[in-house]
Amino acid sequence: MSDKPVQELPDHIAATTFAEFREAKPLVHCLTNEVVQTFTANVLLALGASPAMVVDESEATQFAAIAGAVLINIGTLYPARGEAMLAAITSATRAGKPWVLDPVAVGALDYRTAFARGLLSLKPAAIRGNASEIMALAGRDARGRGVDSADESLAALPAARDLAQQTGAVVAVTGAVDYVTDGTRDYAVSGGHPLMTRVVGTGCALSAVVAAFCASSSGPKGDRLAAVATACRTMARAGEHAVAxxxxxxxxxxxxxxxxxxxxxxxxxxxx
Amino acid sequence: MSDKPVQELPDHIAATTFAEFREAKPLVHCLTNEVVQTFTANVLLALGASPAMVVDESEATQFAAIAGAVLINIGTLYPARGEAMLAAITSATRAGKPWVLDPVAVGALDYRTAFARGLLSLKPAAIRGNASEIMALAGRDARGRGVDSADESLAALPAARDLAQQTGAVVAVTGAVDYVTDGTRDYAVSGGHPLMTRVVGTGCALSAVVAAFCASSSGPKGDRLAAVATACRTMARAGEHAVAxxxxxxxxxxxxxxxxxxxxxxxxxxxx
Amino acid sequence: MSDKPVQELPDHIAATTFAEFREAKPLVHCLTNEVVQTFTANVLLALGASPAMVVDESEATQFAAIAGAVLINIGTLYPARGEAMLAAITSATRAGKPWVLDPVAVGALDYRTAFARGLLSLKPAAIRGNASEIMALAGRDARGRGVDSADESLAALPAARDLAQQTGAVVAVTGAVDYVTDGTRDYAVSGGHPLMTRVVGTGCALSAVVAAFCASSSGPKGDRLAAVATACRTMARAGEHAVAxxxxxxxxxxxxxxxxxxxxxxxxxxxx
Structure with missing residues (x-):
C-alpha cells in the first residue's frame, strides 16, 4: 500500500475533460449484461453520448469499427455473446478504437474468470471493477463479497497498479472512494453515496461512461487517466445530487x- | 417532395380511432430488442393493451396466431431470434393478424439490412422508422446518423410513399414531425419533444403502439392509415404532457x- | 372449495418472518425472463437482498450452490436458457438450497407447459402464479386470460392445495387476494392494488421475493408457508403505499x- 495519500482528481482537469466529452458526444458500442442494458443506455443518453447495443457477431465486428469505443461487460456472459465480444474487441483494436472491460463477478465464477483473463492480452484501454474483482483479475486473493468500503478499494490499489502495468489499461477500483491508476500515477475520486449500491447497474453504467470518456480522449493529446477519473467523478457527483x-x-x-x-x-x- | 403541405391528422379521426383502441385492449406479441423490452411492455400496459414477449421459435409460432398483432424490432437481432421472428410472421399472416416492422439501424449494418429487406415481401401491415431507416429500407441513400429534424422526416416522405406502394404497408417516418403514408394518402403528426430522443426506447415503444393500433383496426372497416397516425399522435401528446x-x-x-x-x-x- | 374462510396471515408471524429475512440478506440466483430482470433486481436490492442473474449453464451450476435460493421464471423460455435452469435446479438441490418456480403463461403455450410440468418432480420449494397458471399446472382447465379477481384466486385454491400435496411445494395463487397453501394449512393475504397489474413484472418480482424469503427460512425451524405468505404481504403493503x-x-x-x-x-x- 502506498505511504502518502492519493491525490484527488483536480477540479480543473475534470472540467477540461468533461468539456471535451460534451463536445465529442461519443457513440459507445455496449456489449453488456442483460440486467442493465436499459439503464446503461439511459445514462449515456442523459450525458449526451449515444449508446448502441449491437450483439450479433458479424454486426459486432462491423459496428465496433464505427463506434467511438466498445464496452465489454461480462455480467451475463454465455458462449454466443462471448464470441460477439471477441469479434468486437478485434475489430475495435484494428480500427484504433478503445475498449473497456467490466469484469463483473470475476473470481467468483470460473467460466467468466477464464474469459476475462483471456481478454487482458487484448489490451483494454480501461478496466473498471470493485475491489474483489480487480484483485481477482490481478491474480490476488479477494476475500468474499465486497463491502464497498473506502478501505477496501484502497487495499486493492496495489493490485490495480499491477494490473495497469501488466495490461497497459487505466484501472479504476470503485467503492466508497474510487481509485484510478495507470500503474504510475493515481487519482482518488471521493463522493457518491451508499444508496447507489441498492440500485442495479450503477457500477455497470459507470463502466459505459468510462468507455465514452475513453472515446473522447482517444486522440494523441488525450489523457486516459484523467478521462477515466472524470467518468468516475461525473457519476459520483450525479449520485450525490440524486440522493439529495x-x-x-x-x-x-x-x-x-x-x-x-x-x-x-x-x-x-x-x-x- | 410534395408541393402542398401534408394534412395534419384530424382530431375527430384520432378520437374515434383511439376510442376503438381503448375498447379492443389488444394483445401484442412483441419480438423486440433487449434494451427496450421493459419500457415497451410498460407503455402498452399503461395504455390498457397487453404485451407478451414470447421468444422461443415454436412458442412464437403458437402465440402469434393468438395475439392481436405482432411487433418485429431488429435492434438486437441475432440468428436464433431472427428465426423466431420469421416463425411469428408466418403464423400471424396465416391467422390473418397484422405484423409491424421497426427496422432499427437498417442501412448502417449489413446483416439486419438484408434481414429487414427480406421481410418486406412478407407484407408488414406497417413500418415505423426514422428518416434514415425508411430511406435505407426503400433503397435510397441515407446520409449519416439522423438529426431527427422536421425537414429530415419530410425529406424521407417520398421514400416512405414508395415503400408503402411496394409493400402494401402503412409507413411512418418519425421525427420532429411524423409523416404517415399508405402510398396515396398522407397524414402529418406534429408534437412530441426533443427530450424524447434522450430516453431509450421511445421510438421502439411507439412501434409497439403502432402494432396495438393495427390490431384494433384490423377489421374490414378499419382504416390502418388513421390507426398508425393515431398511435404516433398518442405518443406525441403523452410526450408533451410528460416533458411539462x-x-x-x-x-x-x-x-x-x-x-x-x-x-x-x-x-x-x-x-x- | 373450502367451507370456512381462509385465515389472514397473522401480523405477528409476518413481523417475525420479515425480521429473519432482513437479518439474512439472502443472495438470490435469478433465472428469469428478459422483460423483468432490471425490476426484479431492483426489488430485491430495495429489500436488502442480493440478486444475481447468472445465465451460462456451467456458471448456473456453480452459482446455484452458492446462492441462498434460485428463482426459475419461464416467461421468455428458450432451449439454452432452459438448460441453464435445469442445471441450476440440480445444483441447488444437491446443495440443499430451495428453488422457486414462476410458471408464467403455463397452459397457454405448449413448450413451456411441458417444461414446467417436467420441473414439478424436481421438488420446488414454492410455486407462485396467478389462478390460471396454478390451475393449468395442477392439470385443471383454466378459462382464458385471468381477470385477477378475488374470486378467481379463491377458485384456484383447491388446485393449489392439490399441487402442493403432489409436489411438496408451498403454492401461492396471487390475485386481488393471494392464497398461500402447503396443501394442509392456508393463509390469505389481502391488499395490493389493481394498478400493480398495469406495471410489468410485479408478479415476477414477487416470485423473486418468495425465493428470497425461502432462503431466509430454509433452516430446520423455518416455516416455509409463513415465509411465502410474508413475501406476498410485503409486496402487497409496498404496493398500497406506492399507489397512495x-x-x-x-x-x-x-x-x-x-x-x-x-x-x-x-x-x-x-x-x-
Whole structure:
C-alpha cells in the first residue's frame, strides 16, 4: 500500500475533460449484461453520448469499427455473446478504437474468470471493477463479497497498479472512494453515496461512461487517466445530487438521470 | 417532395380511432430488442393493451396466431431470434393478424439490412422508422446518423410513399414531425419533444403502439392509415404532457407512462 | 372449495418472518425472463437482498450452490436458457438450497407447459402464479386470460392445495387476494392494488421475493408457508403505499421501490 495519500482528481482537469466529452458526444458500442442494458443506455443518453447495443457477431465486428469505443461487460456472459465480444474487441483494436472491460463477478465464477483473463492480452484501454474483482483479475486473493468500503478499494490499489502495468489499461477500483491508476500515477475520486449500491447497474453504467470518456480522449493529446477519473467523478457527483433529491432507490433512478442530463446541459462534472 | 403541405391528422379521426383502441385492449406479441423490452411492455400496459414477449421459435409460432398483432424490432437481432421472428410472421399472416416492422439501424449494418429487406415481401401491415431507416429500407441513400429534424422526416416522405406502394404497408417516418403514408394518402403528426430522443426506447415503444393500433383496426372497416397516425399522435401528446411535468429524461419516464395511463382512462389521444 | 374462510396471515408471524429475512440478506440466483430482470433486481436490492442473474449453464451450476435460493421464471423460455435452469435446479438441490418456480403463461403455450410440468418432480420449494397458471399446472382447465379477481384466486385454491400435496411445494395463487397453501394449512393475504397489474413484472418480482424469503427460512425451524405468505404481504403493503404516493403506473415504480426500501430499513412487512 502506498505511504502518502492519493491525490484527488483536480477540479480543473475534470472540467477540461468533461468539456471535451460534451463536445465529442461519443457513440459507445455496449456489449453488456442483460440486467442493465436499459439503464446503461439511459445514462449515456442523459450525458449526451449515444449508446448502441449491437450483439450479433458479424454486426459486432462491423459496428465496433464505427463506434467511438466498445464496452465489454461480462455480467451475463454465455458462449454466443462471448464470441460477439471477441469479434468486437478485434475489430475495435484494428480500427484504433478503445475498449473497456467490466469484469463483473470475476473470481467468483470460473467460466467468466477464464474469459476475462483471456481478454487482458487484448489490451483494454480501461478496466473498471470493485475491489474483489480487480484483485481477482490481478491474480490476488479477494476475500468474499465486497463491502464497498473506502478501505477496501484502497487495499486493492496495489493490485490495480499491477494490473495497469501488466495490461497497459487505466484501472479504476470503485467503492466508497474510487481509485484510478495507470500503474504510475493515481487519482482518488471521493463522493457518491451508499444508496447507489441498492440500485442495479450503477457500477455497470459507470463502466459505459468510462468507455465514452475513453472515446473522447482517444486522440494523441488525450489523457486516459484523467478521462477515466472524470467518468468516475461525473457519476459520483450525479449520485450525490440524486440522493439529495430522492427518497430511496426507486426515486433515485429518475433523479440520477436528470442530474446527468443537467451536467451535460450546463456546467459539467460538478454541475447538478 | 410534395408541393402542398401534408394534412395534419384530424382530431375527430384520432378520437374515434383511439376510442376503438381503448375498447379492443389488444394483445401484442412483441419480438423486440433487449434494451427496450421493459419500457415497451410498460407503455402498452399503461395504455390498457397487453404485451407478451414470447421468444422461443415454436412458442412464437403458437402465440402469434393468438395475439392481436405482432411487433418485429431488429435492434438486437441475432440468428436464433431472427428465426423466431420469421416463425411469428408466418403464423400471424396465416391467422390473418397484422405484423409491424421497426427496422432499427437498417442501412448502417449489413446483416439486419438484408434481414429487414427480406421481410418486406412478407407484407408488414406497417413500418415505423426514422428518416434514415425508411430511406435505407426503400433503397435510397441515407446520409449519416439522423438529426431527427422536421425537414429530415419530410425529406424521407417520398421514400416512405414508395415503400408503402411496394409493400402494401402503412409507413411512418418519425421525427420532429411524423409523416404517415399508405402510398396515396398522407397524414402529418406534429408534437412530441426533443427530450424524447434522450430516453431509450421511445421510438421502439411507439412501434409497439403502432402494432396495438393495427390490431384494433384490423377489421374490414378499419382504416390502418388513421390507426398508425393515431398511435404516433398518442405518443406525441403523452410526450408533451410528460416533458411539462418532468425535469429531465429520468423523470420523463414515469411522467410519460402516467400520461399514457390517464389517456387510456379518460379522453383519449388528446388527453393528459 | 373450502367451507370456512381462509385465515389472514397473522401480523405477528409476518413481523417475525420479515425480521429473519432482513437479518439474512439472502443472495438470490435469478433465472428469469428478459422483460423483468432490471425490476426484479431492483426489488430485491430495495429489500436488502442480493440478486444475481447468472445465465451460462456451467456458471448456473456453480452459482446455484452458492446462492441462498434460485428463482426459475419461464416467461421468455428458450432451449439454452432452459438448460441453464435445469442445471441450476440440480445444483441447488444437491446443495440443499430451495428453488422457486414462476410458471408464467403455463397452459397457454405448449413448450413451456411441458417444461414446467417436467420441473414439478424436481421438488420446488414454492410455486407462485396467478389462478390460471396454478390451475393449468395442477392439470385443471383454466378459462382464458385471468381477470385477477378475488374470486378467481379463491377458485384456484383447491388446485393449489392439490399441487402442493403432489409436489411438496408451498403454492401461492396471487390475485386481488393471494392464497398461500402447503396443501394442509392456508393463509390469505389481502391488499395490493389493481394498478400493480398495469406495471410489468410485479408478479415476477414477487416470485423473486418468495425465493428470497425461502432462503431466509430454509433452516430446520423455518416455516416455509409463513415465509411465502410474508413475501406476498410485503409486496402487497409496498404496493398500497406506492399507489397512495403515485399518479399512475409510471410513478408507481419508483414509489414502490422506495416503499420496499423503507420497509427494509425500518419496521418490516407493515412499514411504509
Amino acid at each position: 433529491a430522492s427518497e430511496g432507490p426507486g426515486s433515485f433512478v429518475p433523479a440520477f438521470l436528470d442530474a446527468l442530463y443537467r451536467m451535460s446541459a450546463t456546467n459539467g462534472a460538478d454541475g447538478g | 411535468a418532468s425535469e429531465g429524461p429520468g423523470s420523463f419516464v414515469p411522467a410519460f407512462l402516467d400520461a399514457l395511463y390517464r389517456m387510456s382512462a379518460t379522453n383519449g389521444a388528446d388527453g393528459g | 404516493a403515485s399518479e399512475g403506473p409510471g410513478s408507481f415504480v419508483p414509489a414502490f421501490l422506495d416503499a420496499l426500501y423503507r420497509m427494509s430499513a425500518t419496521n418490516g412487512a407493515d412499514g411504509g
